[in-house]
Amino acid sequence: MMGIGFPELMIILVIIMIIFGAGKLPEIGSAFGRSIKNFKTSMKEAEEGDQIEGEAAKQDELAEGQPDLENMTEEEKEAHIRKKAQEEGDAKDRAMKEEADAFTASLPRKGSYDYSKDTEKKA
Secondary structure, X not given: OOOOOHHHHHHHHHHHHHHHOOOOHHHHHHHHHHHHHHHHHHHHHHHHHHHHXXXXXXXXXXXXXXXXXXXXXXXXXXXXXXXXXXXXXHHHHHHHHHHHHHXXXXXXXXXXXXXXXXXXXXX
């Protein structure tokens, strides 16, 4: 794909000036800027709201020990199931790593192999 460089931007600007006129460009630019600013602030507010809700849910789960699956929304249930599966997967990964480390520890160390002993057995 081609990138948009300076010449392409200039062509787009000229076309916009022809369509809307030079007098409308500052209004269009400020409206566009305000809409981007509003979008960013609403995204920040939504993220902060999600964090607050997530922390409250974690505190409730810790207080109860088990989450209340009956009062959860479908998204919360799916998130809980994913979290539980992730924890189980992490536990299996740790067990497999410990098993692999134990096997690796049982192998002879580098430099402990003696080639001369192998050649004596063959001869």
